[in-house]
Amino acid sequence: MLVIFHWRRDPNTYAIKVEFPRGAASPWTGGSYTGLPVTSPDGWAVDFAFRLRLELDTGLVRRSGRTIRDGYVLLDVHDDTDVWPAGFFISRVYLNALELSASPDDLERVHSILGSLPASVSPPLSEAGAWLARAGMDVTIPKQLIAEARLACWLQAYVDNARGEPFVGQAAASWEDKRRTIARLDLVHIQPGVPSGVRDALVRLVVCEVAEAGALRVVTAVDDPELQGLGFRPANGGGFALHTRSTEPPWDPAAGT
Secondary structure (H helix, E strand, C coil), X not given: CEEEXXXXXXXXXXXXXXXXXXXXXXXXXXXXXCCCCCCCHHHHHHHHHHHHHHHHHCCXXXXXXXXXXXXXXXXXXXXXXXXXXXCEEEEECEEHHHCEECCHHHHHHHHHHHHCCCCCCCCCCCCCCHHHHHCCCCCHHHHHHHHCCCEEEEEEEEECCCCCCCEEEEEEEEECCCCCCEEXXXXXXXXXXXXXXXXXXXXXXXXXXXHHCCCCEEEXXXXXXXXXXXXXXECCCCCEEEECCCCCCCCCCCCCC
């Protein structure tokens, strides 16, 4: 059977193939999620729903292979690829002073908090990304976007070890319109000597973050021809653009979008 679903505010419709149950075995490997025998179709469905939710919360949409089928994105759960190169890790920048991360959902609260502060109070963001700055990266753009209540997401890349450092890259995106349907990739940077795959992973994850927050398009003025290998296409007036819906019609060069 096909299980068809939407994920967060992502504009795509997703599907996964699921084998029909052949008995009382739980869809959970090793037994029922509840610890009880699965003795009915309803029990099987409940267990499957819990398993699917767990897989989604741990990145199923981002890591699965994709094919387009009848207007929806069929996820290959067996094609479980790494979302960043081995030896590295990518996460959201944590805004220490506000105890929130630079993710689309948390940033809505950040902007609300900052907007309610009196003009005489300095925004509590002086330490935001300070560790990236100490690593030699410029954090001016994302911090300015926070102050303007436009930051959509801010990601950081670092070496995957016990210390979680050194930090080796960052990427940030902002909202281009009040309806938050268009996001702009404002910044993507990796340190010298870092594999280009880390930069590509930063870009892909920025697209995932803003798509899951409802963005229909991502535009950018970042001058990097390799963006075309990640789905971006030249846009009229310069720069690049990408549709977040995988089922969009093929790109029309005359339209430039």
